[in-house]
Amino acid sequence: MAGGPVAAGGGIGGTGTPKNKWSGILMTAFAAFGGILFGYDTGVIGGVKVMDSWLRTFGKDNGSGTYGISTSTESLVVSILSAGTFFGALLAAPMGDFLGRKWGIVSACLVFSFGVALQMGAKAIPLFVVGRIFAGLGVGMVSCLVPMYQSECSPKWIRGAVVSCYQWAITIGLLLASIVNNATQHRPNNSAWQIPTGIQFIWALILAAGMSLLPxxxxxxxxxxxxxxxxxxxxxxxxxxxxxxxxxxxxxxxxxxxxxxxxxGESSYADCFKMTHNKILFRVLSGIFLQAWQQLTGINFIFYYGTTFFKRSGISDPFLISVATNVVNVGMTVPGIWLVDRAGRRSLLLIGAAGMLFCEYIVAIVGVAVSDTNLAAQKVLIAFVCIYIAFFAATWGPIAWVITGEIFPLNVRAKAMSMATASNWLWNFGIGYATPYLVNPGAGNANLGVKVFFIWGSTCVGCLIFTYFCIPETKGLSLEAIDVLYQNTTPIHSVAYRRRLIAEEEALGPVGMQEKELGHEKEKSGEHLESV
CATH class of the missing domain: 1.10.286 (GTP Cyclohydrolase I; Chain A, domain 1)
Incomplete structure (x- = not known):
């Protein structure tokens, strides 16, 4: 899902595990709390938009005593946050350089809180949408600044796990939102949706106060x-x-x-798309498309529209099922955090894509072949949705972001990461906006319903093929060694070459690898000038 971490910089510390590093780990792990903001907001909107009190405030009478909103309004309300995050991510880099990492995060919390206040006071859709735009700006800035702070302050030997904690915080935010939504859904007045919305002030306050105390x-x-x-x-x-x-x-x-x-030297955005010996173009496009494929797994369909989907599938308590799916999401992210620095990035992405496509095809087939009133079919549908979420949470959820932070060359890393982050938010917005038109009944809509899982299963086939041909194994390598890997091998043969690089890095050390890479860059630049 969107909002996951992007590692920037090389972190601190060597390859060992000195006891005095744990204080730094705990401090940088706290910064992951920023993920709560995005996860909770995503979960809240997925629930409140189907609450009677929210629909009475922002919807229209359908003529039968019930209230509803149009497909276009639902699409706008859900997806507009991602439009805000797109621009927030682009603003994060200059803000982080001007105010610093930690004060940039504090400022982002203020912007987010302003957006929440607008939503709380809204009586019509336009002001509610504006509030979600400002909340999105805050979330977008946090999504870049928190992982940047984490990766620059955490020890290298555990960088992948620490940065992955941001993704885990997103899943916890989703779970908290589903619990609060379930607890307030039957309240008879606007407090049913205002309480879940207002709780976001607490998360922003905790993050801002905590960050102000950190170095x-x-x-x-x-x-x-x-x-x-x-x-x-x-x-x-x-x-x-x-x-x-x-x-x-x-x-x-x-x-x-x-x-x-x-x-x-300084590099421009144009340098990110140059064909060089360092495969800059290939690496930048790999990062941009990796973020696109993460969104195309369809995971945010469950968290944006899961409550609506389960309700239309005949399940009697869709809010409770949403709580269960979020428990799976939180729990299965932990194995992903543990495995990312052990089993490897490439292998886990391949396993995750294969597992997700199998589950999604099963959900689609069962949903089409069996009536939604069949209790056994409902149980199968819920079970395979949960297994699908488990595969995502342990693989593509945290690991796609870890890889994005590792694969870019030193001289274009910041710019390439900003484009990869923007790609994630852009696809998040596009999928969030298009989904109601794909699944909802009514004139002008595709009315796919559960058949939409045929689309998500097919895109997971694309994830599998893309990973096999474009994503190398980078487990255990420094950022400098990853440059060498790209220069001398292909993703398909990267596992064997990686072992050789690890032995070389142990002999030279991190600074030695940096100096070797810098010398290699100068040598190649000189060869290029001679040829010109």
């Missing part, structure tokens, strides 16, 4: 030439004195990484 990213401070502040920030992350030799070593490594970036 700033040492990498950001070094980049701003605030070396003394960087030493104090890193000392807090390592539970050490600012004058500790280990702090000095870590700062030297950060400076070496930044020098490498500066010597490679």
């Amino acid at each position: 700033e990213s040492p990498r950001y401070l070094i980049k701003r030439h605030r070396d003394e502040d960087a030493a104090h920030a890193l000392a807090r992350l390592l539970s050490a004195s600012p004058h500790d030799p280990e702090v000095s070593v870590e700062l030297d490594e950060i400076r070496a990484n930044l020098r490498a970036e500066e010597e490679l």
